[in-house]
Amino acid sequence: MHNSLLYTASVLFILSVIQPSVSDDPFCGLPLPKTYVVYKLREWEGGVSVDGRIDEQAWLDVPRTDRFVDIQGEDYPRPRYETYAKLRWDDTYLYVAGYLQESDVFANQTKHDSVVFEDNDFEVFTDPDGNTHHYKEFEINAINTTWDLELSKPYLNGGNANSSWEMPTMKSATYIEGPVNNPLVPNKYWTVELALPFKDMVHDCTVATAPPKHGDQWRINFSRVEWHVKNVNGHYEKVPGLPEDNWVWSPQHSINMHLPERWGIIQFSTDPVDSTEFKPSPNWPVYSNLVELYNAEKKFFAINGYFTANLTQLELPDYVRKGKCASIPHVNVIKLYNFNATVKPFNSSLPKGNIRDDRLIWFT
Ligand SMILES: *[C@@H]1O[C@H](CO)[C@@H](O)[C@H](O)[C@H]1NC(C)=O
Ligand SMILES: *[C@@H]1O[C@H](CO)[C@@H](O)[C@H](O)[C@H]1NC(C)=O
Ligand SMILES: *[C@@H]1O[C@H](CO)[C@@H](O)[C@H](O)[C@H]1NC(C)=O
Ligand SMILES: *[C@@H]1O[C@H](CO)[C@@H](O)[C@H](O)[C@H]1NC(C)=O
């Protein structure tokens, strides 16, 4: 064994004997959501031409995300159609390919920034800073009608959707196998191809850069809205009384996409395809304590009408209450109706994490 490895091993052993309940494991805390490594385009791959067909070399070269699942989790019925995405990047764009298996392709919305999810759609949510604020939402239907918006913060925190936010250099296209709006001819699938400009993605961000650097991680999620439709005299109509289905990459465990702390994590890589391993952020244990604390405070508030700094009053998992993954949260309650909390990492060269009652997460 190499000497320094032996040294590290023995130091770790001694540490584990001194503090058996304390862990520096980056997996300590919440289970990781879905993850995906995004590979930079190589010159010889010939680029991505945004025409809706996702058959270029650039797409063939990279793996699919896991098949989308019901938004409430993997225990809910498996979606009746397959959906997956693929991602690439260059210095200007994040490229997204979406595949939506479908027997009945329809689309009614034709105006940019209309409520695209009234139709079946494909949606991309991005939170480059991972702070849950100023995140972006993008929706597209089968006939390339798009809706791009910025959310100041999640709706549950009083956030506003701003549809005036635009991505002027965005490129989008769709391809439909078969006809659209014709119930007499069944379809097999439709595909989406997008080039989302990094400079717009990081608008209002403080940490994330455009373009990202090798190793950077962003929070992202995909979702697909699927209505039940039927043939009425040769055109599609929604089946009355049935809600839409929501199929997602990384389950939210709630019918709510606007919980950015549950989104998946993408990691940008300049390495050759398939040669980078996803590496959980060393901040994950601190992040987990913050999110658990936030959820427990919101639950306490819903019952009692105020926040508390007394952690014994909160329903917290043991690992947070006992400080197994990072320090026990320190909570400041501000005039009963607001709070902030700080969690320190065990490794003091890592940043402290903070969260507020409006869900904002930041590291200092
Ligand atoms: C909405 O976004 C536009 C474009 O970024 C911006 O000029 C405007 O101030 C925003 N409105 C609000 C209410 O934030
Ligand atoms: C799809 O929509 C985008 C953005 O509105 C537009 O630039 C593009 O030309 C459209 N593509 C097709 C094939 O219509
Ligand atoms: C599409 O629009 C037409 C005309 O408004 C309407 O009759 C039809 O029900 C819509 N189809 C779906 C599937 O929403
Ligand atoms: C995507 O968002 C949905 C809804 O918020 C959530 O259930 C799911 O876990 C998220 N998945 C990923 C990988 O982001």
Ligand SMILES: *[C@@H]1O[C@H](CO)[C@@H](O)[C@H](O)[C@H]1NC(C)=O
């Ligand atoms: C914290 O809450 C517990 C349970 O309600 C209570 O027994 C305890 O006295 C409280 N501690 C402080 C310092 O208020």
Ligand SMILES: *[C@@H]1O[C@H](CO)[C@@H](O)[C@H](O)[C@H]1NC(C)=O
């Ligand atoms: C939390 O709020 C208190 C009181 O307003 C303030 O003094 C403190 O700086 C805040 N801490 C953080 C981490 O924002």
Ligand SMILES: *[C@@H]1O[C@H](CO)[C@@H](O)[C@H](O)[C@H]1NC(C)=O
């Ligand atoms: C502490 O964090 C620093 C910065 O990420 C890292 O270089 C170092 O290896 C970590 N130390 C331990 C014991 O994990």
